[in-house]
Amino acid sequence: MxxxxxxxxxxxxxxxxxxxxxxxxxxxxxxxxxxxxxxxxxxxxxxxxxxxxxxxxxxxxxxxxxxxxxxxxxxxxxxxxxxxxxxxxxxxxxxxxxxxxxxxxxxxxxxxxxxxxxxxxxxxxxxxxxxxxxxxxxxxxxxxxxxxxxxxxxxxxxxxxxxxxxxxxxxxxxxxxxxxxxxxxxxxxxxxxxxxxxxxxxxxxxxxxxxxxxxEITLSQPSETLDYSKALDTNGLRGVRIGVPRLFQSENENITKAFNEALEVMRELGATIIDPADFPNAVELRAYIPTGRLVVMEADFKVDLNKYLAGLVDIPSGTRTLADLIEFNKTHADLELIPPYHDDQSRFIKVEGTTQDENYYATLAKNHQMTRAEGIDATLNLFNLDCLVLPTSGFTSTPPAVAGYPLITVPLGFQPDDIQPSPGKPTHDIAPGMPFGISFIGTAFSEFKLISYAYAYEQKTQVRLKRLAxxxxxxxxxxxxxxxxx
The missing domain is CATH 3.90.1300.10 (Amidase signature (AS) domain)
Structure with a gap:
């Protein structure tokens, strides 16, 4: 060497x-x-x-x-x-x-x-x-x-x-x-x-x-494959219009303070910040999606898991269905259902009774309608935006996740040293030095642009380097x- x-x-x-x-x-x-x-x-x-x-x-x-x-x-x-x-x-x-x-x-x-x-x-x-x-x-x-x-x-x-x-x-x-x-x-x-x-x-x-x-879902994507390394542009935020959906903000004051400072950095880098730029259906979406997304996720989980288990070449435990898995956990509670914090499988039990029925397909369509056409796309079009930004906490990832739209997160800040750790049940949800991020959200297949925006912000701020583990x-x-x- x-x-x-x-x-x-x-x-x-x-x-x-x-x-x-x-x-x-x-x-x-x-x-x-x-x-x-x-x-x-x-x-x-x-x-x-x-x-x-x-x-x-x-x-x-x-x-x-x-x-x-x-x-x-x-x-x-x-x-x-x-x-x-x-x-x-x-x-x-x-x-x-x-x-x-x-x-x-x-x-x-x-x-x-x-x-x-x-x-x-x-x-x-x-x-x-x-x-x-x-x-x-x-x-x-x-x-x-x-x-x-x-x-x-x-x-x-x-x-x-x-x-x-x-x-x-x-x-x-x-x-x-x-x-x-x-x-x-x-x-x-x-x-x-x-x-x-x-x-x-x-x-x-x-x-x-x-x-x-x-x-088969992947077969509908654009045929052109991109080299995303070409999106790495320190001037990537220049001339970009960015919207801030304030109705989806974090309730943590330290995160909000850092987020507002980040918006000023983006302005310095040439971006136009539209604040607020709230979803036209924000109130309805926030009330509906937690339930609507679960209807789809639960049915998908059961169907896809059973398909995966059935497709295994071999499985020594013999668990070929979700029902088998529930019984395995009960039989091996000392390994899987460990009190006082780790002994729950209530969602498994609930999901076992679901199916991809008419209600499932209707809910799937409504989820997409509310998060895509009436949500993210409507907001981008209403305010003539290139992307949305939010602190990465709470509700931030839910609309793009349900829509199947891209999101990229980069470091935003760290909780201050004088913050009181929350009770450990069993882990602390908030504690000194814990990191939090900022997310850039776009419409379908906008990954290239989002990477460019995130890179420009990251290179200017270098937040990750400001605190070690x-x-x-x-x-x-x-x-x-x-x-x-x-």
Whole structure:
């Protein structure tokens, strides 16, 4: 390795581009990266602060890294993800032959054999990424019942690296924890990137977009696939009209203060801020959607889960339906239904009786009508806007999620040191230093523009760098500790 006059990247913050440059120059190898990340995981996952972000490490990660290093030397790089270790959420299937389980955090699926990689996992492999480990999650994507965010039977209760025993949020708890403190270069989430910077998100998104023959909904998207890295423009907010839906604001005064300051930054960067720019149907939407979305989510969950379980090549627990899963949890309550906080599966029980009937289809149509034509699109058109911005809390993600529209979030700020932590039941929902974000929301297929807006704001503010995780939650291993060592 040639380290003369070179400074190795800090794995707490290193971007994919920075890692790729080091790999290209030969400062370190993909094997070195995998070794370093595995040691970092070992320091904080179960040991030390016990963040419980990772469920298992890919037993073939080092072998795959060595093969990708050899390929780089013989054939060159496949692209920006070649030899880059990523985390993947444990509800995204990875081929069984590799040695990792796909369980959604549940003991019921341990040892199950999936028929194939999920399409998104296959695309990441084709791009040269190393699927380093399975990230923990709120079990079944936080859909089992009234259970704290970050808990799953397999991994236990995950916690936030910014304050001891704080809420890691979910369902992508392990993904968020792991990305925040550099347990891998990035994360492939459900289904979109979770990264430390916008440029990394653009790289990963570019590798996974496109139609999926196993998912007919994806076949209606535009045929052109974009390189989202070309959206990374520090002048991306110049001339952009941004709307602020004040009726969907956070009730936390610290978040509101930081959000209002962010609007001023956007004005300095050349954006026109329309404030307020409320949805014409805001009051009706806020009252209706919590119930309307559940009608669809619950029926979809049952149908899709039963289909997934039936399609497994094998499942040692024998759980082939949601009804089987409910019984498994009762029989294995010591593993899954752990009092006093983690013993609920009321949503499973409720969902088991649902079906995709006429009411389901009518509700689905109404959900789309209210969030798309009468909601996001109506607001964009009414105020002649390019996008909407909101602090990432409470109701923010609900309308775009129901609409199936894109949203990108970047850091906005941190709770102040003098704030009183909320009671830990079992985790603190609010505590000193806990981060919060700002979201850019657009209409269908506006990802390219949203990335440009978010990047311009991120590069101007660099909020993420203004506070680190608490000391015990920061892994100490760096590349210098593994290069040239067994």
């Amino acid at each position: 040639n380290l003369t006059n070179e400074i190795l990247p800090d794995l707490y913050e290193a971007s994919i581009d920075e890692l790729q440059r080091g790999l290209e120059k030969g400062d370190f190898s993909s094997v070195d990266l995998v070794k370093a990340y595995i040691r970092r995981i070992d320091e904080v996952n179960i040991k030390g602060p016990g963040l419980r972000a990772i469920l298992e490490i890919n037993p073939k990660a080092l072998e795959q890294a060595a093969a990708l290093d050899a390929e780089r030397k013989s054939n060159g790089s496949r692209g920006p993800l070649h030899g880059i270790p990523l985390l993947i959420k444990d509800n995204i299937a990875t081929m069984h032959e590799e040695g990792m389980d796909t369980t959604a955090g549940s003991h019921a699926l341990i040892g199950s054999i999936v028929p194939r990689d999920a399409t998104v996992a296959a695309k990441l492999r084709a791009a040269g990424a190393i699927l380093l480990a399975k990230a923990s999650l709120s079990e079944w994507a936080n859909f089992r019942g009234q259970v704290p965010s970050g808990f799953c039977g397999r991994g236990g209760q995950g916690t936030n690296p910014y304050y001891p025993n704080a809420n890691p949020s979910g369902s992508s708890s392990g993904s968020g924890i792991g990305t925040a403190i550099g347990l891998a270069a990035g994360n492939q989430d459900s289904v979109g990137p979770m990264c430390r910077c916008v440029s990394d998100a653009a790289v990963i998104l570019s590798s996974i977009v496109g139609p999926d023959p196993l998912d 608490y000391p015990e939650a920061i892994p100490k291993t760096q590349l210098k500790d593994v290069i040239g060592k067994d």
